[in-house]
Amino acid sequence: MEDSAHSKRSVTVADVAKAAKVSKATAARVLGGYGVVSAKITDQVMASAAALEYRPNELARSMSTGRSGIIGVVVGDIENAFFSLAVRGISDAARLAGFNVIIANSGEQLDAEKSAVDLLIGKRVDGLIVTPARCDNIDHLRDIRRAGVPLVLFDRAIPELDVDAVTGDDQDAAVTATRYLIGQGHRRLAYVSAMDAEGGGLTDVGRISNSAVRERVEGFVSVLTEAGLPNPLHYVRLGATDQQQTDGVIKRLVSEGSSPTALLASDSLVGLRIFKSLQSLGLSIPSDVSMICFLDADWTSVTVPPITIIDQRVYEMGKLASERLVARIERTPLAVERLRVSTRLVVRGSVATIGR
Amino acid sequence: MEDSAHSKRSVTVADVAKAAKVSKATAARVLGGYGVVSAKITDQVMASAAALEYRPNELARSMSTGRSGIIGVVVGDIENAFFSLAVRGISDAARLAGFNVIIANSGEQLDAEKSAVDLLIGKRVDGLIVTPARCDNIDHLRDIRRAGVPLVLFDRAIPELDVDAVTGDDQDAAVTATRYLIGQGHRRLAYVSAMDAEGGGLTDVGRISNSAVRERVEGFVSVLTEAGLPNPLHYVRLGATDQQQTDGVIKRLVSEGSSPTALLASDSLVGLRIFKSLQSLGLSIPSDVSMICFLDADWTSVTVPPITIIDQRVYEMGKLASERLVARIERTPLAVERLRVSTRLVVRGSVATIGR
DNA sequence: ATATGTTGTGAGACCGGTCTCTTTATACAG
DNA sequence: CTGTATAAAGAGACCGGTCTCACAACATAT
Numbered sequence: 001m002e003d004s005a006h007s008k009r010s011v012t013v014a015d016v017a018k019a020a021k022v023s024k025a026t027a028a029r030v031l032g033g034y035g036v037v038s039a040k041i042t043d044q045v046m047a048s049a050a051a052l053e054y055r056p057n058e059l060a061r062s063m064s065t066g067r068s069g070i071i072g073v074v075v076g077d078i079e080n081a082f083f084s085l086a087v088r089g090i091s092d093a094a095r096l097a098g099f100n101v102i103i104a105n106s107g108e109q110l111d112a113e114k115s116a117v118d119l120l121i122g123k124r125v126d127g128l129i130v131t132p133a134r135c136d137n138i139d140h141l142r143d144i145r146r147a148g149v150p151l152v153l154f155d156r157a158i159p160e161l162d163v164d165a166v167t168g169d170d171q172d173a174a175v176t177a178t179r180y181l182i183g184q185g186h187r188r189l190a191y192v193s194a195m196d197a198e199g200g201g202l203t204d205v206g207r208i209s210n211s212a213v214r215e216r217v218e219g220f221v222s223v224l225t226e227a228g229l230p231n232p233l234h235y236v237r238l239g240a241t242d243q244q245q246t247d248g249v250i251k252r253l254v255s256e257g258s259s260p261t262a263l264l265a266s267d268s269l270v271g272l273r274i275f276k277s278l279q280s281l282g283l284s285i286p287s288d289v290s291m292i293c294f295l296d297a298d299w300t301s302v303t304v305p306p307i308t309i310i311d312q313r314v315y316e317m318g319k320l321a322s323e324r325l326v327a328r329i330e331r332t333p334l335a336v337e338r339l340r341v342s343t344r345l346v347v348r349g350s351v352a353t354i355g356r
Numbered sequence: 357m358e359d360s361a362h363s364k365r366s367v368t369v370a371d372v373a374k375a376a377k378v379s380k381a382t383a384a385r386v387l388g389g390y391g392v393v394s395a396k397i398t399d400q401v402m403a404s405a406a407a408l409e410y411r412p413n414e415l416a417r418s419m420s421t422g423r424s425g426i427i428g429v430v431v432g433d434i435e436n437a438f439f440s441l442a443v444r445g446i447s448d449a450a451r452l453a454g455f456n457v458i459i460a461n462s463g464e465q466l467d468a469e470k471s472a473v474d475l476l477i478g479k480r481v482d483g484l485i486v487t488p489a490r491c492d493n494i495d496h497l498r499d500i501r502r503a504g505v506p507l508v509l510f511d512r513a514i515p516e517l518d519v520d521a522v523t524g525d526d527q528d529a530a531v532t533a534t535r536y537l538i539g540q541g542h543r544r545l546a547y548v549s550a551m552d553a554e555g556g557g558l559t560d561v562g563r564i565s566n567s568a569v570r571e572r573v574e575g576f577v578s579v580l581t582e583a584g585l586p587n588p589l590h591y592v593r594l595g596a597t598d599q600q601q602t603d604g605v606i607k608r609l610v611s612e613g614s615s616p617t618a619l620l621a622s623d624s625l626v627g628l629r630i631f632k633s634l635q636s637l638g639l640s641i642p643s644d645v646s647m648i649c650f651l652d653a654d655w656t657s658v659t660v661p662p663i664t665i666i667d668q669r670v671y672e673m674g675k676l677a678s679e680r681l682v683a684r685i686e687r688t689p690l691a692v693e694r695l696r697v698s699t700r701l702v703v704r705g706s707v708a709t710i711g712r
Numbered sequence: 713a714t715a716t717g718t719t720g721t722g723a724g725a726c727c728g729g730t731c732t733c734t735t736t737a738t739a740c741a742g
Numbered sequence: 743c744t745g746t747a748t749a750a751a752g753a754g755a756c757c758g759g760t761c762t763c764a765c766a767a768c769a770t771a772t
Contacts, residue, residue, distance in 0.1 A: 014759095026721055059758080078443055078444060102456070146409070379751065380753090382752070391750095394750065419757050421757090
């Protein structure tokens with residue numbers, strides 16, 4: 001079974017050149033597809049290259065050209081359907097433009113995000129798409145720009161940072177969903193998110209460090225306020241980070257005196273956990289509690305009842321981010337733009353009509 | 357807003373060396389963390405590096421060391437929960453060993469897989485994890501070994517190829533599930549997969565080009581045969597590639613004279629489609645049709661009834677593949693091994709007991 | 713016939729690191 | 743006080759491409 005494997009030195013242009021009896025420069029022209037070479041010599045070189053099984057070393061190529069053809073993507077969690085769909089959109093658009101994609105996971109941890117960014121810049125990616133875990137610690141993002149690497153923020157914008165961003169229309173989505181719930185007669189609504197809770201209750205919306213969540217909460221709160229409903233902030237609950245935490249959050253909510261009749265889940269993972277919590281508490285949807293969930297995750301369409309969701313069109317968001325980044329890589333003097341992908345409410349069966 | 361951005365040339369060891377008034381070699385020793393340098397000089401260099409915001413160029417580093425610190429992963433479809441979970445396992449283990457991961461999507465297309473492999477080898481990855489779309493066209497996989505790049509196959513093994521592989525224990529899983537169904541009194545069972553159907557009916561199990569699917573079908577068929585049930589191959593249905601195709605497959609199955617009382621779904625995507633098909637046909641689970649689904653996807657636990665599944669422990673599979681690859685990268689003379697991750701049946705509520 | 717232009721090829725610098733080899737400085741033994 | 747071992751720093755080749763520049767051969771213009 002002695003394959004001719006071993007870790008033999010790989011074939012270089014110089015090897016091909018020698019075999020084809022031409023100079024390294026000429027072989028490089030043929031193999032790199034640049035400059036001018038006669039047809040005869042081209043054939044000669046190609047033949048030798050094929051015979052030797054030449055494979056260009058992209059590393060070396062990148063080093064001299066200064067372009068790697070790679071886009072770096074830093075996401076919160078690939079396992080989350082939101083991100084895997086986004087990554088798909090990003091990759092598809094990137095490939096179409098001739099770029100490849102390196103994905104790094106931050107786990108929504110700031111330090112992991114920082115080191116991922118460092119690493120990707122070290123690899124000399126041509127550009128970066130980052131989902132910033134927090135909006136209040138952005139030195140490393142400033143560094144990216146300082147290093148001259150094009151950057152597009154994804155899902156979350158940072159006003160202080162003058163940089164392209166592609167986000168959902170989060171505030172509008174929350175407003176639409178909340179108005180819908182109120183329109184269905186609900187008066188006590190709660191918003192539940194997986195954001196880390198900084199010591200229990202939320203006192204100041206402005207302190208939410210994730211802009212997407214903040215905007216949604218702002219939208220939620222504004223509608224409640226506009227409808228004259230009391231104490232909206234009280235009904236914003238963070239910290240639904242895993243099933244156990246979520247169980248706690250939901251149990252606390254429903255055991256309160258004026259327990260909410262409808263829940264708004266900040267993402268599909270939280271939504272799933274809430275669904276399970278309600279199930280284990282023996283509460284049925286929508287007769288006991290109504291719910292709306294962000295993201296059209298696959299599970300939302302097969303539950304009983306199917307879940308009313310906010311379709312974020314994540315694939316489009318990813319595609320857009322990629323296209324924007326490529327544009328900035330290829331013709332750099334470009335005005336900073338903040339793109340918002342509009343969302344829509346998909347009414348299914350998880351919201352009850354109350355009162356009438 | 358004039359950031360000091362521009363696309364300025366990046367800071368190199370030579371720049372740092374000049375600033376610290378030492379030789380390039382010395383600065384490189386400090387910055388690269390190798391060789392011996394006095395404490396005083398080290399401080400000097402570090403200070404200059406910090407002042408100039410030096411970032412090592414990993415490309416250059418890889419070129420001289422011959423190691424990139426990157427593992428390439430070619431998967432069928434990142435959007436598929438199976439792969440996103442696997443990628444998570446792979447990344448986690450890789451990071452632990454000091455490697456990073458580039459992910460490429462093949463979309464289960466052979467030519468996309470080939471070009472992804474080419475690209476990754478070109479980038480001089482230290483090793484590759486590939487989920488081969490087909491087991492009958494493997495020249496490009498041979499090329500990988502020829503190029504001296506360590507390779508681990510994932511999810512699907514290729515007997516002809518003498519190379520490490522990490523797979524689930526597919527045959528055993530199928531046997532277990534099928535026996536369970538028979539034990540529950542089912543006599544007419546069908547296996548449904550998303551594999552491309554090559555012209556309708558399946559005539560020869562050996563011709564299935566995906567080893568994981570083939571093994572499952574083999575397990576399925578062997579149990580039916582052993583139980584003395586007639587014409588097992590008739591009940592293997594391929595081509596459930598999207599919702600519409602699946603609707604067709606299911607409709608055909610249930611409208612047959614001896615329609616199956618239980619379905620085995622080859623993966624969670626197919627399972628979801630089958631679930632929806634049955635729903636739209638007005639058939640209820642498990643009273644009209646029972647089903648078992650491969651992979652513990654999130655949707656399977658929130659349906660009514662919850663779906664009985666085969667837990668493939670995909671995260672472990674990914675982790676194992678990564679660890680195996682790293683081992684092979686770091687100490688190359690290693691016997692070829694084929695690792696199987698055992699599965700287990702998780703009984704929920706989607707299988708009815710018949711007869712008695 | 714010489715000047716000018718065009719086309720194809722070769723020589724070698726360069727990208728930014730690593731790493732070997734050589735040189736210089738310092739310590740300790742004889 | 744000289745000799746040798748040892749530690750620290752410098753010089754420069756090298757990885758495998760790209761790309762500028764020089765040059766040769768031949769065609770066309772004057």
